[in-house]
Amino acid sequence: MPSLGADMDAGTVSQWLVRPGDHVSKGDIIAVVETDKSTVEVECFDTGTVGELLIEPGQRVPVGTVLATISTEQPAATPAGGPVERPTGAGREPPPAAPAPPAETEPPHVESPLVRRLAHRHNVSLSSIRGTGPSGVITREDVERAAAGPTRIKASPLARRLAAELGTDLATVRGTGIGGAVRAEDVRRTAERPAEAVPAEITPAAPAEPAPVVAVPPSKPVDAEERQADMRQAIARAMARSKREIPHYYLGNTIDLTYALEWMHEHNRRLPVRERLIPSALLLKAAAVALREFPRLNGFWAAGDFVPGDGVHLGVAISLRGGGLMAPAIRDADQLSLTELMTALRDLVSRTRSGRLRGSELTNATITVTNLGDQGVEFVHGVIYPPQVALVGFGTTVKRPCAVDGLIGVRPMVTATLAADHRATDGYTGGRYLQTVARLLQRPEELR
Amino acid sequence: MTPDEAQEMIEEALQEIAPGPVLNELRPDDDLRERLELDSLDFLNFVEALSDRAGRRIDEDDYPELVTIETAAKFLCTRE
Numbered sequence: 128m129p130s131l132g133a134d135m136d137a138g139t140v141s142q143w144l145v146r147p148g149d150h151v152s153k154g155d156i157i158a159v160v161e162t163d164k165s166t167v168e169v170e171c172f173d174t175g176t177v178g179e180l181l182i183e184p185g186q187r188v189p190v191g192t193v194l195a196t197i198s199t200e201q202p203a204a205t206p207a208g209g210p211v212e213r214p215t216g217a218g219r220e221p222p223p224a225a226p227a228p229p230a231e232t233e234p235p236h237v238e239s240p241l242v243r244r245l246a247h248r249h250n251v252s253l254s255s256i257r258g259t260g261p262s263g264v265i266t267r268e269d270v271e272r273a274a275a276g277p278t279r280i281k282a283s284p285l286a287r288r289l290a291a292e293l294g295t296d297l298a299t300v301r302g303t304g305i306g307g308a309v310r311a312e313d314v315r316r317t318a319e320r321p322a323e324a325v326p327a328e329i330t331p332a333a334p335a336e337p338a339p340v341v342a343v344p345p346s347k348p349v350d351a352e353e354r355q356a357d358m359r360q361a362i363a364r365a366m367a368r369s370k371r372e373i374p375h376y377y378l379g380n381t382i383d384l385t386y387a388l389e390w391m392h393e394h395n396r397r398l399p400v401r402e403r404l405i406p407s408a409l410l411l412k413a414a415a416v417a418l419r420e421f422p423r424l425n426g427f428w429a430a431g432d433f434v435p436g437d438g439v440h441l442g443v444a445i446s447l448r449g450g451g452l453m454a455p456a457i458r459d460a461d462q463l464s465l466t467e468l469m470t471a472l473r474d475l476v477s478r479t480r481s482g483r484l485r486g487s488e489l490t491n492a493t494i495t496v497t498n499l500g501d502q503g504v505e506f507v508h509g510v511i512y513p514p515q516v517a518l519v520g521f522g523t524t525v526k527r528p529c530a531v532d533g534l535i536g537v538r539p540m541v542t543a544t545l546a547a548d549h550r551a552t553d554g555y556t557g558g559r560y561l562q563t564v565a566r567l568l569q570r571p572e573e574l575r
Numbered sequence: 576m577t578p579d580e581a582q583e584m585i586e587e588a589l590q591e592i593a594p595g596p597v598l599n600e601l602r603p604d605d606d607l608r609e610r611l612e613l614d615s616l617d618f619l620n621f622v623e624a625l626s627d628r629a630g631r632r633i634d635e636d637d638y639p640e641l642v643t644i645e646t647a648a649k650f651l652c653t654r655e
Contacts, residue, residue, distance in 0.1 A: 395635050400623040403635070405615040448595065448612075476616050501614040 128160070128182075130190045131167055131489040132512075134365030138162045139187040140194060149177045151197065156485065158194065163357035164453055166482040167489060175199035243434065245270045282309035293318040351449070358451040369513050373428070374549040377508050380561040382568055384524055384539045390571040406524065407498050408469040410541070412574045414496050414519045415439045415460035415468075417563040423552050424545075424560055425493045427514040433551045438462075442492025442512065443472065445479045454512060455484050456492035465575050500524060500541065509546040516548035517557075519564075576629075581648035588624035592617055603645040625651075 178196035507520025640650035
C-alpha cells in the first residue's frame with residue numbers, strides 16, 4: 128500500500144485493474160485505492176509480470192503492506208539513474224569478486240543522505256549497487272565505483288566467446304574460476320538455466336517516511352459524510368505533525384500585477400475560452416521558475432538532512448466541494464509553457480474534484496502552492512506539508528494606492544507569502560526567493 | 576433567444592460546473608461566484624460551457640455581465 132501523502136496511514140484496495148500473468152510496464156495504472164481523502168489510481172513502479180494479488184478488493188490495510196508481487200525477468204542490464212530504487216536484482220556489471228546473486232531481492236540499504244545525493248548527481252541507481260559497508264550498507268565508495276563505470280569482468284577467452292554466442296550476459300554468471308573468474312562451463316550452466324524471476328514489491332517511490340504502525344479498522348462502505356470526517360482527521364494528523372516538527376518562518380512580499388494582468392488580458396483576447404489563462408497560472412509559473420534559483424526551498428527534510436527534489440513538482444492546494452483539501456502535483460512545472468501549465472492545472476483540479484488522481488501525483492510534490500485569492504484572503508500564513516520544506520501562498524488581487532514614479536497610482540497588488548522550514552533555509556534565502564517571484568511577474572512575456 | 580431559453584442555457588452550464596443542491600435554491604439575482612463558491616477556474620469553465628451552448632464568443636471584457644443569472648440572461652439575449 129503506497130503512502131499517498133504524509134497524512135495517510137492506511138488505504139482500501141477498491142479495485143484491481145490487472146490479473147496475475149498480465150504484463151505491466153512502469154507507470155501503468157494497476158489498482159484503484161480508497162484513501163481517507165480520495166479515490167486514487169495507483170501506478171506500477173516496475174515493469175514485469177503480475178505474480179500474485181495479495182489483497183482482496185475491499186480490504187483496508189496499513190501503508191507499507193505488500194499488495195501484489197511482480198516478477199521481473201533478469202535483464203542484461205538496467206539503465207542507471209532510474210528515479211526509483213527498486214529491488215529488481217538487476218543492475219550494472221558487478222565487480223567480479225562479488226557478483227550479485229541473480230535473485231537478489233533486498234532493497235538498497237542506504238543510511239546517508241549524502242550517499243543518496245551522490246548517486247543522484249552521478250545518475251546511478253542505488254538498486255544496482257551492492258553495499259560493502261557494515262550490514263550491506265551502500266557507502267560513498269560504492270557509489271563512486273559504480274559511477275566510474277562497469278569493471279571488466281574476469282573471464283576466460285572461451286567463456287567470453289561462448290557468452291557472446293549464447294547471448295548470455297557475463298555479469299549474470301557466477302564465476303567459479305580463480306578469483307571468481309568466469310569459465311566456459313559457468314556460462315553453459317547459466318545459459319541452460321531458465322531466466323529467474325525476481326519478485327518485486329509494489330511500493331511507491333514516495334519521499335514519505337516509514338509508515339507508522341496503526342490499528343486498521345475493518346473495511347466498510349464509505350459515505351460522503353464519513354469521508355469528510357476521515358479527511359478532516361487525515362489533514363489534522365499531517366498539519367499537527369507539521370507544526371510539531373517543522374520550525375516555520377514566514378515572509379511576505381506585495382507584488383504589483385499591473386503588467387502581468389495587462390499582458391494576460393491581451394494574450395487571452397486572441398484565444399478561445401478553453402485556451403485562456405487565469406492569474407493563478409502566472410503565479411504558479413513564477414513560483415516554479417523562481418525555485419530553480421533556490422533549490423533548497425524545493426525538496427524534503429528527511430533523516431535529519433535536506434534532500435533536494437528531482438525537479439520542480441508543484442503541489443497545488445485544491446479545495447474540494449463540501450470541504451477538505453488536497454495538494455496533488457504538477458510535475459516539472461517550471462519546464463511547462465504557460466499554456467501547458469494552464470492545461471495541467473485544469474486537468475488536475477477536475478480530476479481532484481472527481482476523485483481520479485494518480486498515486487504519483489499525491490507523492491511527487493516538492494513544494495506546495497496555495498492560492499486563496501478567490502476566497503478574498505489577502506495573506507496566507509501557510510502550514511508546510513511534511514516532509515516538504517516550504518509552502519508558497521498567494522492572496523487575492525486588490526487595487527491599492529501606491530507610489531508609482533513619485534506619484535500616487537492605483538495598482539492591482541497581490542501578496543505572496545512564504546512559509547519555510549528553518550532547518551533547511553534562512554529568511555535571507557526565502558526573501559530573495561520572493562523577490563525573484565516578484566521580478567518574474569514584472570516580465571510576464573518571459574514566463575511563456 | 577428568449578429570456579427563458581437563455582436562463583435554461585445558463586442553468587445547464589452551471590449544472591455542469593457546480594452540480595449540487597444549492598443550484599436549485601439559486602435566485603436570479605444571486606451572485607453566482609459567491610453563492611456557488613466558484614473559483615477562477617470554475618468560472619472559466621462556466622464561460623466555456625455557456626459559450627459552447629450559445630455558439631458565440633464570450634470575451635473577458637464580457638465577464639462583468641455574467642455576475643447573476645439575470646444579468647447573464649440579459650447579456651445572451653441582447654448579444655444576438
